[in-house]
Amino acid sequence: MDIQVVNAMNYEEFVNVFGNVVEACPMITAAVWTDRPFTRMCALEKSIGDFIDNLPRSGKEGILRCIPDLAGRDLLRGTLSLESQGEQSRAGLTSLTPGQRSQLSELNASYKNRFNFPFVICARMNDRDTIIQQISSRIRNSPEHEIKLSIEEVKKICHLRLLDIFNQVPKAIKL
Template sequence: MSERDDFVRRFGGVFEHSAWVAARAFDRAASAGLTAGNVHSALCNAFRAASPAERLAVLRAHPDLAGKLAVAGELTADSRAEQASAGLDRLSPEEHARFTRLNAAYTKKFGFPFIIAVKGLTKEDILAAFERRIDNSAEEEFETACAEVEKIARLRLSSMLPGEENA
């Protein structure tokens, strides 16, 4: 296996179901050194350099919060752990119904799922952000969702590369 293949295997899931981001970031990350900060910077630069359609595909690769995939147990390990950390795996039927309604309204308006870095947030924090962000313009929300994807990547890398500089 080449260094590039190993890098993509190791970091290809940092941007949800989007190994192409890691493939495009390899040269820059490898030359800068494999610290969480360097890898995060390289991945984010590759993500930002992508076309709007490619970035939209990354957004669409994210699961709904407390959605069908979570209920069916089909989230990636990272997404499952992240959602569980915010208590989204322990919602009451009423809370689940509220998330389902908000997910549907948000996706209908913006064309991608609501994305937020949930680490350190409660379900109440997430619902408040949902309610606040659903009134954003399409352009504002696309940029906000992209920034949240980058935060999620930083958090994932910090856990993958412990003891190294934070992104």
């Protein structure tokens, strides 16, 4: 997709195309539509990132609550978004052993109980072992630190989803 095409989209087209770059949060892309015209994909990405960064803590927590549990009930029910389904599959979360599934389910529940939002990690940049290690480690973080880390993970997911839409191959991903 070409940036001129993006800039020519009406509101509905824009939200339809970009509405899930932040999982289940089309209101974010709806809000940044007014920032057009964008000079490049990175300008659109910056606009989304700035919108998220300027939200109060409650807004950031709201975004995080929209993220599905990794290898959770939505995956098992087949109700994940196509993007999340592909991301979790590439990370090996669709082929967990019963022991790994149980472990991840327990970790997800403990994490959610502690922070009141699901564990968020860019699954496409990790594998199942790293994900399990990260959730085990990050559960000890302070809520403030975990919100910050989780929002950065949301932005990584957004970046990769934008690349998919723009049909670009990531040359280097800045972490």
